[in-house]
Amino acid sequence: MEFRQLKYFIAVAEEGNISRAAARLHISQPPLTRQIQLLEEQLGTQLFRRTHWGVELTAAGSLYLEHARQITAHMTQAGELARRAGEGRIGRLDVGVFGSAMLGFVPQILNSFSAAHPDVELVLHSAPKGQQIEALQRGRILIAFDRYLPESDTLHVETVCAEPVLVALNSRHPLSRHEAVSVESLRDEALIGEHNWSVFAATRELFAHHDIEPRIGQRAPDMITAAVMVAGGFGTALVPASVRNLQLPNVVYRPLTGAVPAEILLHCAWRRGDDNPLLQALLATVSAFRRSHEAVQQRAQQSGAV
Structure with a gap:
């Protein structure tokens, strides 16, 4: 029949x-x-x-x-x-994300994707960078968002966006009364460092230009924990601007100024050659977000120049 x-x-x-x-x-x-x-x-x-x-x-x-x-x-x-x-309009999409990446841009991207693909089930997996890379390679997740993901023969990595590095200070710290914090004022400051050194990779050129070697007093597993430690009076931390969304008590955020701009990158990574329609649909959303973010940054720079 x-x-x-x-x-x-x-x-x-x-x-x-x-x-x-x-x-x-x-x-x-x-x-x-x-x-x-x-x-x-x-x-x-x-x-x-x-x-x-x-x-x-x-x-x-x-x-x-x-x-x-x-x-x-x-x-x-x-x-x-x-x-x-x-067409990538239905199914399940497993996404890896960790730390401060969860606070700003990734939720915006996923929200835009969900609005355009309401029948796709998004599942988030929070895991450190090494575990995310392993999960990608084993196919347990389709895409990962994190700071400074390493490209390899099996993984393709793209920059999602860049955001400025801020100084997170306890409200009792004398520098919290300043509108901005110069890198010179951090020469003798004991900083809270995070284990994968993402923020110090972003500020390496800035500190080197001023001939400063960052002094690490405490360590945190990620930049969210570092900001929490600032709230508890454990020290000062360098964090991406998106960490401001935490709104922690006793914490103020100030721009970091110096002769060289300091920006920290957010990356996304996926397996090379993966033509999964859901992945391709999300990557299209990432590209649209990146173009929009860059346009906003350009307008802000032009406005500042004027």
């Missing part, structure tokens, strides 16, 4: 006339009659009674019509779901 035969049967049953059904199906009458005969032979029962004005369903035909309609509806739905999955 073929799906085509079900469509033919339904058309004849609904029209009650083979000639009208053939016109509706855009085929000639003889092959349609033959297909109905073949269907009846395969089922071993008569589906139609021939009348002077056309055909009418037998009891078997009426029951078969009910199920034939259900089957064609399911087939149509299955085809639509497959098409939507192929």
Whole structure:
């Protein structure tokens, strides 16, 4: 039995006339009659009674019509779901993210993606950089967002955006009364460092230009924890601007100034050659966000120049 035969049967049953059904199906009458005969032979029962004005369903035909309609509806739905999955509009998308990347731009990107793809299930996996890379390589996640992800033979890495480095200070710190903090004022400051050194990678050129070696007093597993430690009076930390979204008590954030600008990068990474439609749809959202973010940055720079 073929799906085509079900469509033919339904058309004849609904029209009650083979000639009208053939016109509706855009085929000639003889092959349609033959297909109905073949269907009846395969089922071993008569589906139609021939009348002077056309055909009418037998009891078997009426029951078969009910199920034939259900089957064609399911087939149509299955085809639509497959098409939507192929277009990246339905399914499950596993995303890796960690630390301060969760505070600013990544939620904006995922929110935009969800608005455009409401039937896609987004699942977040919070894990340190090394675990995210392993999860990518094993296919447990499709994409990872983090600071300074390493490119490799198996992974492709793109910059999502850059954001300025701020100084997180306890509100009791004398520097908190300044509108901005110069890198020179941090020469003897004991800083809270995070384990993967992302923020110090972003400020390396700035500190080197001023001939300063950052002094690490405490260590934190990530920049969110570093900001929490600032709130507890453990010291001062350099953090990306998105950490301001935490709004921690006793913490103030000030711009870091110096002869060289300091920006920290947010990257996304995925497996090379991965053509998963959901991944491609999210990457398109990332690209749109990047263009929008860069346009905002350019306008801000032009406004500042004026």
